[in-house]
Amino acid sequence: MNNQNKSINLGQSAVLLLLVCFIGLIANHIYGFTGANKESMSFFMRLIEGPSSLIGGMAEAFYGMVVIYLISIVGLAIAKYMPFYLPSIAWISLLAILVASPISPVADIVIATTAKVHFLALTTSVLAYAGFAIGQLEIETFKKSGIKIIVIGLFVFIGTYIGSVIIAEIILKSTGQI
Numbered sequence: 001m002n003n004q005n006k007s008i009n010l011g012q013s014a015v016l017l018l019l020v021c022f023i024g025l026i027a028n029h030i031y032g033f034t035g036a037n038k039e040s041m042s043f044f045m046r047l048i049e050g051p052s053s054l055i056g057g058m059a060e061a062f063y064g065m066v067v068i069y070l071i072s073i074v075g076l077a078i079a080k081y082m083p084f085y086l087p088s089i090a091w092i093s094l095l096a097i098l099v100a101s102p103i104s105p106v107a108d109i110v111i112a113t114t115a116k117v118h119f120l121a122l123t124t125s126v127l128a129y130a131g132f133a134i135g136q137l138e139i140e141t142f143k144k145s146g147i148k149i150i151v152i153g154l155f156v157f158i159g160t161y162i163g164s165v166i167i168a169e170i171i172l173k174s175t176g177q178i
Helices: 010-032 043-049 051-081 088-100 107-114 119-145 147-174
Strands: none
Touching (some): 010 051, 051 107, 088 107, 119 147
């Protein structure tokens, strides 16, 4: 079986991941002092206190981002050099699960450092990157499909929404919430 991940450019991926981690670190810091974390000070209070408090908030999550970066790079390297194909996200996820599992000698360190990272804050940059990647790949398919893909997409979105509403209604009524 041929490994399709052989074309992964580890140097380019390392730089791109570094950029994503930096953006994620900023997003994590912003998420940490907005409504998600009621105990922390507001953005304006941190500005009044000066740059040291802004940087201090980022320093809390820095080591967690380093761990996430290292897991991602090692997972990409594994994907590139494995003799069989498995998507790189699967290798990265598997590696992350292994290093954070109780059988790992570094599990306590990994969990303690990554606990400072708000993973919801990371989704913005990750989803933006995924959108760009998919957008680049799917533009030709969209050109070929034309209006058909828009109509099908609308039906899928509407059907998913209606299905979610029905399921939520049934569950909420059965649990007595409404």
